[in-house]
Amino acid sequence: QKEVEQNSGPLSVPEGAIASLNCTYSDRGSQSFFWYRQYSGKSPELIMFIYSNGDKEDGRFTAQLNKASQYVSLLIRDSQPSDSATYLCAVGSNYKLTFGKGTLLTVNP
Amino acid sequence: EAGVAQSPRYKIIEKRQSVAFWCNPISGHATLYWYQQILGQGPKLLIQFQNNGVVDDSQLPKDRFSAERLKGVDSTLKIQPAKLEDSAVYLCASTTGSGANVLTFGAGSRLTVL
Numbered sequence: 523q524k525e526v527e528q529n530s531g532p533l534s535v536p537e538g539a540i541a542s543l544n545c546t547y548s549d550r551g552s553q554s555f556f557w558y559r560q561y562s563g564k565s566p567e568l569i570m571f572i573y574s575n576g577d578k579e580d581g582r583f584t585a586q587l588n589k590a591s592q593y594v595s596l597l598i599r600d601s602q603p604s605d606s607a608t609y610l611c612a613v614g615s616n617y618k619l620t621f622g623k624g625t626l627l628t629v630n631p
Numbered sequence: 632e633a634g635v636a637q638s639p640r641y642k643i644i645e646k647r648q649s650v651a652f653w654c655n656p657i658s659g660h661a662t663l664y665w666y667q668q669i670l671g672q673g674p675k676l677l678i679q680f681q682n683n684g685v686v687d688d689s690q691l692p693k694d695r696f697s698a699e700r701l702k703g704v705d706s707t708l709k710i711q712p713a714k715l716e717d718s719a720v721y722l723c724a725s726t727t728g729s730g731a732n733v734l735t736f737g738a739g740s741r742l743t744v745l
Binding site: 526610614621623 | 666673674676681720732735
């Protein structure tokens with residue numbers, strides 16, 4: 523059974539701080555890695571994806587991938603109250619995505 | 632570009648009753664997924680279609696759940712008979728099936744089984 527584990531949270535950070543979200547996965551054959559954001563009562567929406575080892579930046583968001591360690595993370599710089607949501611890590615293999623349970627992030631004004 | 636359409640948005644039924652959910656993916660998206668999301672958990676894949684063929688249904692409880700995607704476009708997920716533990720949001724997602732496998736989700740159908 524392929525597993526995706528996320529830090530349990532909840533995670534609370536002050537406005538303007540860096541939020542760090544972590545994820546590990548069990549399937550070494552995984553090819554693609556995604557971070558989705560899910561507001562309460564809403565469906566998941568894509569933040570960013572990463573395929574290669576290293577960092578990928580998009581605005582205030584940076585995804586980091588280390589395939590040797592089977593680890594992927596998401597950093598949110600200058601966190602805003604509007605970033606308060608559950609963040610889902612998803613790992614892809616053969617066009618099938620397996621999701622973690624999510625980490626609830628609260629950004630306090 | 633129109634998004635993934637799902638209906639109904641909400642459904643309340645008694646246990647042992649049946650229910651059906653409908654999904655219309657983004658036009659041209661060959662791959663369609665049904666996920667089940669129980670409160671407080673991440674989405675769990677129930678079934679994956681490529682056009683009108685099933686790619687993966689290993690986690691679909693086939694004694695009570697069924698799904699079809701006739702003509703390779705819209706899809707229906709049925710539960711019969713429902714159990715209390717089926718209370719969840721049923722999310723439909725689609726993707727082109729090539730290149731970056733970015734899933735786009737519909738708004739979901741929230742099922743409450745009493």
